[in-house]
Structure formats: C-alpha cells, structure tokens
C-alpha cells in the first residue's frame with residue numbers, strides 16, 4: 001500500500017504547486033490522467049523519491065522516506081520519460097551493469113529481464129544502434145531489476161509498436177496483482193481492460209480518484225452515435241464531435257451532448273477517454 005498524507009510540492013520558478021490530500025493506492029494499475037502541465041510527472045517524481053515534497057509525507061507500506069529511504073528506493077521501479085541509456089553499451093551489458101548497481105549480482109537477473117521484455121535478439125547490439133521502441137523496452141526492463149513492489153511509469157508505451165504495447169500491458173497487469181503500479185498516460189482507452197483505477201489531475205490537484213467504472217458513471221453529458229448527412233454534419237458544434245467516419249452516403253458520428261441530438265442518435269456507454277473529454281469539458 002502507498003499512502004500520501006497532505007502532500008504539497010511547490011515547484012520553484014514555475015509557480016506550480018502539486019497539492020495532494022490523503023490518497024491511498026493499493027495493488028493494481030492506477031492510471032494517472034490529466035492535461036499537459038497538470039502535474040503527472042511531478043507526482044511520479046515525488047513517488048519515485050527523485051524529489052521530496054515541501055509538506056506532508058508519503059508512506060510505502062510501513063516505510064517513510066525520512067527513516068527508510070534506501071529500502072524504499074530498493075523497492076521502487078521508475079521509468080521517467082526520456083530516460084537516457086549509455087549509447088555505447090550493449091543491451092545485455094547495460095542491464096547487467098544496472099542490476100549490479102542495484103545489488104543484484106547473479107547472472108540470472110538480467111537474463112530474466114532480457115527474456116521478459118523480449119530483448120534476447122538484441123542482447124549484443126549497442127544501444128545507439130537500436131530502434132526507439134526497443135530502447136524503451138530496455139528502459140522498462142531496468143525498472144524491474146529486483147522485482148520492485150512499487151512501479152511508477154511515465155508514458156511507458158512511447159515509441160513501442162502495437163504488439164509490444166499489448167504484450168507489455170498484459171505483463172504489467174499480471175505483475176500488478178500484488179504490487180502498486182501507477183502509470184501516466186494520454187491514451188486511456190488502451191488501458192481500459194487492464195487498469196482498475198484512475199487518478200485525474202487538474203492544475204496539480206486530484207479532480208477524481210476512483211475505479212474506472214466510477215470514472216465513467218454520473219457524467220454531466222452523454223455519448224451519442226448516429227448517421228447524419230454531410231449538410232447536417234456541418235451544423236454540429238465541431239467541439240462536440242469525437243469521431244466521424246463515412247458510412248455509405250452518410251457520415252457516422254460519435255458526439256458529446258446533453259440531450260439526444262436527433263431521432264437517429266443512440267446513447268452509447270462512454271469509454272475512459274470519452275469520460276475524460278466530458279469531465280474536462282475540453283469539448
């Protein structure tokens with residue numbers, strides 16, 4: 001269990017304050033959602049102990065940073081965005097080196113990571129010769145050294161192809177059964193089947209924290225789908241349209257509206273992203 005108690009972090013120079021009331025994260029995947037600059041990366045930095053709050057405290061099970069920092073750090077796996085890897089090392093060497101830095105001296109650890117993250121075929125390749133998606137998998141693999149209890153990932157699927165994204169999400173979902181995993185993402189729907197909870201940040205404060213089911217419930221507006229002519233489409237408020245695709249002579253549209261926009265429109269269950277648009281009133 002991970003617990004935040006009245007955490008505040010004033011970021012000097014940018015006039016930004018992250019302000020978290022009491023929050024508890026249990027095992028499973030929690031998605032961290034929010035617009036650019038809402039504080040997702042700032043929160044992950046605090047959780048990963050890369051920075052410390054100005055006020056309040058974070059508790060990792062029975063441990064707190066003032067008394068147990070090395071043990072807490074040993075139990076954390078963190079993947080920030082834009083993690084730089086030593087370009088001249090091979091894939092195998094960097095994982096062995098980082099494993100040794102973390103006190104994992106057995107050869108088994110990095111072999112396990114190469115296997116788990118499908119990196120075996122790249123083991124002798126230098127980092128600088130690898131595609132961005134493969135480098136990202138190495139960045140992910142290093143976070144799993146020592147099988148940490150707390151995993152914090154900042155937009156982890158960046159640059160990965162569709163197959164690897166799905167493989168990784170499945171792996172993460174199984175791993176999160178008895179570990180706390182927090183993932184920042186702008187692609188909520190991709191995680192729908194796998195994440196249990198969402199924390200939505202607005203201007204450095206939680207706008208919502210609860211299950212994915214609760215996130216999609218009690219929304220002030222609804223999602224509607226229906227077919228319209230090209231002329232009718234022009235009359236729809238552009239900001240309410242989420243999707244449009246040709247369907248024979250008409251256009252099939254998915255829109256946000258308070259009331260049924262026309263007799264041919266049917267109400268649809270909102271996806272995680274629909275709920276995000278509705279809640280943030282970005283439309």
Ligand SMILES: Nc1ncnc2c1ncn2[C@@H]1O[C@H](COP(=O)(O)OP(=O)(O)OP(=O)(O)O)[C@@H](O)[C@H]1O
Pocket residue numbers: 011012013014015016034035036037038039040041042043
């Ligand atoms: N190095 C820094 N020093 C001081 N303040 C910073 C720094 N980096 C970011 N900030 C401030 O913190 C705010 C929150 O940024 P943060 O990167 O945490 O948001 P985010 O939700 O992760 O955004 P994005 O979706 O664009 O990654 C920014 O608007 C900025 O004002």
